[in-house]
Amino acid sequence: MLLSDVERHLLDRAVGLGRAGWGRVHPNPMVGCVLARDGTVVGEGWHEHFGGPHAEVAALRSAGDEAAGATAFVSLEPCGHHGKTPPCTEALVRAGVARVVFAAADPGAEASGGSKTLRRGGIEVIGPVWDRDTSRAENPSFYHASERESPWIAVKLAQSRDGMIAAGPGRRTQLTSAKARHWVHELRAGFDAILVGSETARVDDPRLSVREGVSARVAPTRVVFDTDASLSPSAAMLSEPGGPVFVVTGQEANEERTRALESAGARILAVASGSGGIEVSGALSALWELGVRSILCEGGGVLASGLIGGGWVERLYLLTAPLELGPKGVPVFGPTVGEAAWREWRPFGEPRWLGPDRLGVFRRRY
Numbered sequence: 001m002l003l004s005d006v007e008r009h010l011l012d013r014a015v016g017l018g019r020a021g022w023g024r025v026h027p028n029p030m031v032g033c034v035l036a037r038d039g040t041v042v043g044e045g046w047h048e049h050f051g052g053p054h055a056e057v058a059a060l061r062s063a064g065d066e067a068a069g070a071t072a073f074v075s076l077e078p079c080g081h082h083g084k085t086p087p088c089t090e091a092l093v094r095a096g097v098a099r100v101v102f103a104a105a106d107p108g109a110e111a112s113g114g115s116k117t118l119r120r121g122g123i124e125v126i127g128p129v130w131d132r133d134t135s136r137a138e139n140p141s142f143y144h145a146s147e148r149e150s151p152w153i154a155v156k157l158a159q160s161r162d163g164m165i166a167a168g169p170g171r172r173t174q175l176t177s178a179k180a181r182h183w184v185h186e187l188r189a190g191f192d193a194i195l196v197g198s199e200t201a202r203v204d205d206p207r208l209s210v211r212e213g214v215s216a217r218v219a220p221t222r223v224v225f226d227t228d229a230s231l232s233p234s235a236a237m238l239s240e241p242g243g244p245v246f247v248v249t250g251q252e253a254n255e256e257r258t259r260a261l262e263s264a265g266a267r268i269l270a271v272a273s274g275s276g277g278i279e280v281s282g283a284l285s286a287l288w289e290l291g292v293r294s295i296l297c298e299g300g301g302v303l304a305s306g307l308i309g310g311g312w313v314e315r316l317y318l319l320t321a322p323l324e325l326g327p328k329g330v331p332v333f334g335p336t337v338g339e340a341a342w343r344e345w346r347p348f349g350e351p352r353w354l355g356p357d358r359l360g361v362f363r364r365r366y
């Protein structure tokens with residue numbers, strides 16, 4: 001779609017506003033809206049929390065009477081169905097908005113078609129401006145859930161400058177700065193679940209919670225892939241505040257250990273397993289049935305590499321610390337991620353610095 005530079009700027013502003021909903025609106029998408037007349041902003045808003053007013057309604061309230069005759073720039077096609085809130089299309093028509101420019105088409109069967117409703121109401125509609133690939137990248141778990149019954153998965157890993165995840169096998173190694181660690185908590189807040197493997201749970205004893213002044217609408221579920229139910233009942237995640245803990249075990253896991261974990265507060269999900277450990281498809285299906293729509297895997301390297309190599313991961317957040325661990329270190333990626341697997345990946349945006357640490361974000365081609 002051909003838009004003027006001013007229109008593109010206003011649409012970009014709407015997208016940026018929508019991102020303020022990270023961690024507050026999922027599983028709904030992040031959406032922002034800007035109302036403008038002759039290039040001047042008269043109102044704006046975003047979807048601030050799950051179940052609350054949508055971006056268009058917030059922007060209309062901000063604009064008041066100035067919404068009449070204005071153009072609404074929206075990051076996602078306005079919805080045309082009754083859900084937790086009335087349709088945004090009705091609000092736009094009632095307010096007398098003259099034009100709507102939207103970036104991404106709504107993939108949901110219920111919510112899509114809002115542009116048709118707007119046109120029937122006499123509003124000029126331009127959109128979708130983005131192609132599906134760009135649209136999906138903005139709200140990936142929302143698009144993923146409309147296509148398949150399996151959680152959307154991202155991986156977050158930290159490595160040294162020479163590509164190591166730890167100083168040696170079984171050694172807990174702090175790599176990143178306080179600023180990077182704070183960012184990790186912000187990242188966690190936007191996911192339904194945080195996942196680690198049994199070795200990471202044993203070595204790092206992580207809490208897998210959202211902390212450091214960051215709040216999440218719902219505390220992420222904490223998940224451990226643990227074929228043999230080896231997680232200690234005294235693990236920090238079982239006693240520290242946070243979301244529920246699910247230990248995904250093999251069906252042949254030791255009953256005494258599973259009972260001990262259940263007594264400590266864990267919920268056991270027994271799925272099929274093989275020589276390579278937990279069968280991923282079965283584990284993801286079980287988590288989907290429990291309402292998990294997005295997962296952030298935080299390691300270790302073996303689990304993350306297996307998920308990437310198996311084609312389960314769609315986004316990678318890779319932090320690189322300015323230090324070297326040497327040849328005795330543990331490589332961040334294992335042999336299960338072959339060269340062919342990396343051909344599917346490309347950078348997503350420019351690298352950024354979190355204190356001394358470099359963050360690179362990558363996504364798999366769709």
